[in-house]
Amino acid sequence: MDDKVLKKLVTDELEWEPSIDAADIGVTVENGIVRLVGHVANYAQKGAAEKAVKRVKGVRGYVEDLEIRLSAKAFTDEGLANAVANLLEWDVTIPKNVIKVKVENGVVTLSGDVNWAYQRQAAEQSIRRLQGIRGVVNAIMVKPQAQASDVKRRIEAALERQAEIEADKILVTVEGDKVKLDGKVRAWFERDIIERAAWAAPGVKSVDDRIMVSF
Template sequence: MDDKALKARVEAELEWEPSVDAADIGITVEDGIVGLNGHVPNYAQKVAAEAAVKRVKGVRGFVEHLQVQPTPSAHSDDAVASRLASILDWTVEVPADQVKVKVENGFVTLLGKVDWQFQRAAAEHAVRPQQGVRGVLNEIQVKPHAQASDIKQRIQAALERRADIEANQIVVTVVGDTVRLDGKVRAWFERDVIEHAAWAAPGVAKVDDHIAIGL
């Protein structure tokens, strides 16, 4: 697929995605590498735009320079932090009193320790779409509580269960609580599926994804 056709596909996918206002997003494509420029009104739309691009067949890489330009708000960082803390308290997937919020100029940092990656992800998902949030840095740590050999076995078994993944093309290496993924897949969504499977294993605190994308 040439770059012109790929750009048309990306444009169509962004227009199709209901959670993204693509009016102020510019798209460039060179050798299958997609670039996004411009601005969106909130951080949730920025994340949704990234996800939409990754879904498109033929995308080999992705460079994102979108800026978040929220609607002017009278809310201070203290008010935003207080609201986010309350939201996390009501988010059932996030363990009580384990996650702290810091806000500076609208940029949110999440701190703390949890037992599972899904809890870490749930905290970020809860704060992303909130008014006044311009960006999220997730520094929540996952507590290690499994042996490296057990982690590797669980990840490989999960990949083999997936009909849309050729598990024999993926190499999983585990050192301590860190997983390294190597190999090659046909599309970006397959890479995301594999990374999600790695994060789902108990005891994983970090995933280094080195999987290449290509036919």
């Protein structure tokens, strides 16, 4: 797809997304790689912008250089830490008293051990919409629970259940608690579906996603 056409599609998608104020977001495209520059009002808008870009057909890669410019209201690190701790405590998908919270200059670092990757992801998702957050470092670790062969089987079975995915074009390699994905897909959102399937397997600590988007 022509870069000029892709730039317009991405710009239109950002303007269409109601949770984003796209007025201060600039878009450049080179060889199908989209770069966003400018600023947004909060961390949630930053994440929403990334999701909007990935929805657009023809995007081969994404670079994000968005700055978060908070309102004049003051947000102390101590206040943010308390808010984050409360949200994690109230989230029923996250085990209690296992995640530690550190906040420095508006950047939240989460640490601790959980049994499943979805719990690690849920902890980060829970706090993304908090006002005052400039960034999130997710250092939560997933405890190993299953044999590599079982993890591989579960991931491949999950891919076969997805109507959008041609599972026979995806190679899954598992070494201990690490998963490597290879192959080709037709759109970026398919790549995300496959990566989520890998993270959903028990005991997976890291996913090396080498899947290419080709048209």
